[in-house]
Structure formats: structure tokens, C-alpha cells
Amino acid sequence: MSAQAVDQPETTAADPRRWRMLALLGIAQFMLILDVTVVAIALPHIGADLGLQRDTLTWVVSAYTLMFGGLMLLGGRAADLFGSRRVVLLGLLVFTVASLVTGLAAGAATLIGGRVAQGVGAALLSPAALSVVTRIFHGDERNKALGIWSALGGAGSAFGVLLGGVLTAGPGWQWVFYINVPIGLVVLVVLARMLPAELSQRARARLDVPGAILVTAATGTAIYALTNAGDRGWLTTVTLGTLAGAVVLYLLFAVVQRRARSPLMDLRILTRRSVxxxxxxxxxxxxxxxxxxxxxxxxxxxxxxxxxxxxxxLFLPVAVATIIGAQVAGHVVGRLGARPVATTGLAIAALGTVVPAIWANSVPVVAGISVGAAGIGAAFVASSTTALGQVAHHEAGLASGLLSTFHEFGAALGVAVVSSVAAASIAGSSGVGFTRGFTFAAIVAAASAVLALLMVPAVKPPVGVRVHAH
Incomplete structure (x- = not known):
């Protein structure tokens, strides 16, 4: 069967609980995204309370993002082999317990160890949850569901800034982690009863352990290099050497995949235009x-x-704008296709981002970022509908893992590049670096809009037709 095959119109009744399942899975995903920026705001208080130095505090953020990004492909593939229900519940359990351990930490070892475990749980949960969403929704409903899912990314990051400030100024930094525990337990119990039981199509296939180790090491090494490039410099021996090491590990991974009986991924999936x-x-x-x-x-x-x-x-309007942009895109992408949604979204992002570049004041900065966030939210919807709309049912977890992995690459790349461009303003009181940073972001958004016009397939989902999903 072709990997891009499409089913005939769906004849079975849709699960009446699908929107409730989406809400619960969305809450879980929201926690994962929230846990990046919510911790960033609390870092100064964590350092003062536990007596941690700056380099150790950096790892409080990096340990989570490295494991989250590095293990994402493994989590997606595990969902394909063992069933997304099992992987969702396992990932949520690990993340919830790790959040409790991290909040109870009295020193650096427990704190960073807890963040590592949180990252492992997140890497299992996120792609498996996304594969569930693509399986229980079909046609135009899937576009709307992916619009909601995509809104969680930007909104979670923006709300993390607010929630981090509220919790840190109120009950203390520990509640940045404790808040995940009651929410995670409730969602876990309800999802365990609600998610449909399933048998994997490839239940007898084995997990490719050597491939999993290599791709995790390669992705972790690449994200580590990008995360530190802003501070160390892009042309330093350490940065270039680390990036070269990541390339070598990816090449070894490709060799192993070509020889493995049950490879972690079919590398040909990356050659498909949609993916x-x-x-x-x-x-x-x-x-x-x-x-x-x-x-x-x-x-x-x-x-x-x-x-x-x-x-x-002040980031509240940014979060709201992200949600609005993603929701509007989710409603129109089925009629217009992903190409115009992606191009328009990135063009709006460019227009919004250029505002703070030419007018540096609190109001235009927040207004410009909000407009840009609406466009970025639309681009998120276009990315998920494009990458997931034409994959076979047994590849949904892998494709979700790929999408999530590139999400983490983007996060590391964004911080690394902008911290280099705006270094003067971040380190001192000059505003020149901020102008350069916003200008650079606007140029990238505009150039990407042109590339999206050329790259994204001009395909609209057929009405009433189900595209294969996990």
C-alpha cells in the first residue's frame, strides 16, 4: 500500500467522545509546552534558593529540551509499534511523577535529574498524543482539531511567561512543577478510561534500539550545539565540532536504518514533499x-x-493572538489548502515583527509581537496539516515525532540565532540589538513566506475522504 494512499469515505461512526479526548490530550500537551517558559521566569529564584551558579541554571532548561527533542522520534515510533494509548499514558505518568520530584528538589542533582525525566515523559507523550488526534478526527474536523493543537504551542509558551511570574511571586518556584501533579493525575485517570483500546498494526515488530540510541544522541548533540552557539559563538571550535559530531551521528543512523530488519524510520519519508x-x-x-x-x-x-x-x-494578548490565528487557519485550511495558509501566515508574521523593529516602545513591541504571533499560529496549522495529511496509518506516530523533533530544533535555533544578533542589547542597555533582532526575524519570516509558496504542495483535503492516520 502506498504511504500516501487515501481511504474511501469513512463509513464507521465517529467516536462521540473525540472532542473530550482532544481537550484532555490538549491539556497534557499544554503542560509540556508550558514547562519551557514557565521555568525560565523562575530561574533567578531557583538559583538564589538552592545556591546554584549560572551554568547549572542553564541546564535546568537545557536538560528538559534536550531529552524532549532528542527522544521524540523514539516516542513516535513507539506509538506506532506498541499503540498510542499505552505510550500516551506512560509518558503522562513519567512526566507527572518527575514534576513532583523536581518540585521537591533540594539540590542541583535532583533538580536536573527531575528535568531529564520530565523530558523523557514529554518525548513519549507528545508525538503519541498527536497521533491519537490524527486518528480520531477526519476531514474538516481534523483541520479544526489540528488548529486547536497548534494553538497550544504558541499559547503555552506565552502563558508560561505569565504563569511563571504568578507562581514564583506567589507560593514559590516549587509550584512551577507542583502544579503539573494534580492536573496530570486527573488527566491520566480520565484518559485511561476514555482512550480506545487498540492493537498496533505492527505488534510483532521490534524496536530498533541501535537506531534509537544513534538518533537520540545525534538530535541531542545538535540541539546542545545550537543552544550554546549564541553564547560561545557560531564559528568557535566547540560549536563547529559539536555540530560536526551531530552530522556524523546522523550519517551513522542512516547507515544503520538501511541495514536494520525493523528500522526506527523509513528514511524515504523525508523525501516526500508534504513531510x-x-x-x-x-x-x-x-x-x-x-x-x-x-x-x-x-x-x-x-x-x-x-x-x-x-x-x-503583557504577553496575554500574544497568547490570545496565537490562538485566534491557529483557529482561523484550522477553519479555512480545508477549503483553501495549506499553501495559501502558510504563505499568508508567514507574511503576517513578517509584517507584525517589523513593527517593533522600527518603533521601539512597550505598546508597539507588544502589538507587533501579537500580530506576528497570529501569523505564526496559522503557520503551525499549515505545518501539521501538510506533514500529517498524507502519511499512512502505521506512520502517523513517526511523522508526529518528526514534526515534534523539528519543533525542538526550531526552538533551539531561534534562541541561538537571536541571542547572537541581539547580543549587545541583551548584555547591556543599548536598544540597537533589539532592533537588529526584530529586523532579522522579519526578514526570515518574509523569505520563508516566499519559500512556502514554492515548497508546500497545492493540495486540498478531499471532502468526506479520510486520510490514513494511526
């Missing part, structure tokens, strides 16, 4: 989102002197 363009879109959209959030947060806190709570409140 390649979808991963490109999510890479760019995430990099832009993280870059403008990073610039905006630094501008408001370090240049304008606002506190974390006030900064968080």
Missing part, C-alpha cells in the same frame, strides 16, 4: 515564535525594567 515542507514550516514557525518571545521578554524586563508578573500580563 519535507511540513517540517520546514514548523522549524521556521517555532524559531520565529521563540525568537520574538525571547526578544520581547528581554526588552520588557531588562530594557524597560518591568517585573516578571507585569511582563507576563
Amino acid at each position: 519535507a515542507s511540513g517540517t520546514f514550516l514548523i522549524l521556521v514557525a517555532t524559531a520565529l515564535m521563540i525568537a520574538v518571545f525571547f526578544l520581547g521578554s528581554f526588552y520588557l524586563q531588562h530594557h524597560r525594567g518591568y517585573g516578571p508578573l507585569r511582563t507576563g500580563l
